[in-house]
Amino acid sequence: MMKYTQRKIKNNFMKFLLFFLTLFAVIPLAIIFFHVIRSGFGALNYSFLTSLPAPIGQPGGGIANALIGSFTMIALASLISIPVGIFGGTFLSEYPQGKLSSSFSFVVDLMTSIPSIVIGLYIYAMIVVPMKGFSAYAGALALALLMFPIVVKSTEEILKLLPQNIREAGLALGIPRWRVILSIVLKGSIPSLTTGVLLSIARISGETAPLLLTAFGNQYWADGLNQPTASLTVQIYNYAISPYQEWHQQAWAGAFILLMTVFIFNLIARGILVKSQKDS
């Protein structure tokens, strides 16, 4: 009886500790969240979303070109990194033996740990300098390089969670291995792969430094993908470092938009995951 009471006390103590630690992690998040909402939401209005940045020192102005620029570059980056990344992750998960696989895995791990500013610098040297100018292409390429290893790793981990005997069941039906991978392994993992992809998009949409070095930014609409291009993050940065109170407001409003976008992506990603787990 004594033992039972003791165990209960210990149990409750651990519960309390875990609750406390969780709170410790959640509080800063909540503070940031509410601060951004409070400072950003007020400055938000229709013309902020639809107009170009105002000339220096003038009030008003918006982030229309930055929104479109960010969207374009993230979409371009996704177009490259999602298919290639899923392909690479599938290769790592389904053909883990062999030199090629282990060296590829090593390269991907290295890429994950390269600071984003270094990637920006690299694209600056390899693309921006020879092309004699900042561009959306260069920005998208920098984002793609950041996104690629994330997609590879998440794909690899997701596919490895699938029990081996699912693959064997496919092979045992007289289905060739590549078809098993395509029609059973990948198809069966679509919900979790979607989650992984959405999270990787959310992850790169906050990047600023590499865009500063590659797409640079633009006060006006870009005349094409080979022109310097505004992005939400760089625009937030420009607004924030300005000496004008009014522009600081704009920075908060931009931050609010960015935070909400990332938040919604995360929510959708999580929703898909929960739904797919419920179904199975």
Place this chain on the structure above:
Amino acid sequence: MNTNKILTIDQLSAGFGQAEIVKKISMAISTHEIAALIGPSGCGKSTFLRCLNRLHEENSEAWVNGEVNLEGKNIYQEGIDPVHVRSQIGMVFQKPNPFPSMSIFENVAAGLTIRGIKKRAYVSQVVEKSLRQAALWDEVKDKLKSPGTSLSGGQQQRLCIARALAINPPVILMDEPTSALDPISTSKIEELLLQLKKEVTIVIVTHNMQQAARISDQTSFFLMGELIETNNTKQFFTNPDDIRSENYISGRFG
């Protein structure tokens, strides 16, 4: 060659790397019979079974020697495509493993549709027939679109049997198909196997000696990679030829 022997195995050895797990096994399995493989854990039953549909070689360390003749043709002959062999010899695994994110219908149809047979009417007809054969039709006919994984364990296993039946193989291999199931689901599957053997030949690995005695026509006893005895099941359990078989069934080891 005896024509009612659908499978004849000749001097089959197999293993991983240096290890020889299956040692020079020869035996024959009759058409429309249930052949049980029994023996202590680790004696190589699964490895042997997986040699019969060339699934063993999917492991990068694996090797195989000897012959397995299906209807008189050696499936290990040069030039024979293992993918083709597997379409003729079905397999059911220990843990029910329906394909994820696929409906009940899609699971049963997978062997056809993924290999390019897509004619709607034909596929539906095969799915219904296979589910009926697997004694699952009545339980699922109103929810063919629900996920295969939403079924109970025993139903999932019958779904896997239906999936294997759908490509109409003359032989089905089963590796402890009921060891993860409750007694009621187990007896349902045993009944089902007795029905199925009118149409397919079944090779079943089991740890349950009562099960082997109840449903099989022929029992083979493995010990450390060797085949100790293959015998008519009744004979095997009442009056085995080998003293080691007798020791095993009377529970003296294993």
